[in-house]
Amino acid sequence: MDTKTIAIVAIVLFIAVGAGAYVFMGGNKGGQARPDAGSPKPGGEAKEFSMTSYYEMVDGKPKTAFSLKEMQVKKGDRVRVKITNTKGAHDFVIDEYNVRIETPLNQEVVAEFVADKAGDFIYYCSKPNHREWGQWGTLRVTG
Numbered sequence: 110m111d112t113k114t115i116a117i118v119a120i121v122l123f124i125a126v127g128a129g130a131y132v133f134m135g136g137n138k139g140g141q142a143r144p145d146a147g148s149p150k151p152g153g154e155a156k157e158f159s160m161t162s163y164y165e166m167v168d169g170k171p172k173t174a175f176s177l178k179e180m181q182v183k184k185g186d187r188v189r190v191k192i193t194n195t196k197g198a199h200d201f202v203i204d205e206y207n208v209r210i211e212t213p214l215n216q217e218v219v220a221e222f223v224a225d226k227a228g229d230f231i232y233y234c235s236k237p238n239h240r241e242w243g244q245w246g247t248l249r250v251t252g
């Protein structure tokens with residue numbers, strides 16, 4: 110083989126090995142979104158809840174509440190909470206998950222987070238006195 114032939118063989122080998130490695134590595138990295146991008150961790154499911162948030166007078170006393178008192182999910186689940194404020198001024202807060210969302214009147218808002226910590230957490234409304242008047246519930250995340 111002369112020098113030119115050796116050079117061509119070397120180039121062909123280089124391309125063949127490179128292509129093989131490309132396929133072996135999974136190919137097209139970054140060229141398209143991986144199907145699992147942004148989805149829950151393995152085993153995690155999407156859990157959806159909906160509730161209303163309201164204000165009313167009971168026996169002459171103000172009462173504020175969420176219609177749902179408890180939500181139960183598994184650790185790693187992606188949680189979507191749909192909240193519709195039907196009366197009053199409210200928000201929706203879970204301190205441990207850094208969830209804090211205003212809930213304007215007669216609009217459905219969605220709070221979304223991944224439940225990556227196990228335990229019982231309180232969700233509540235942070236408007237003055239609302240939590241004391243009963244506007245809170247328990248998010249139970251089982252390990």
Ligand SMILES: [Cu+2]
Pocket residue numbers: 173197198199200234235236239244
């Ligand atoms: Cu409230």
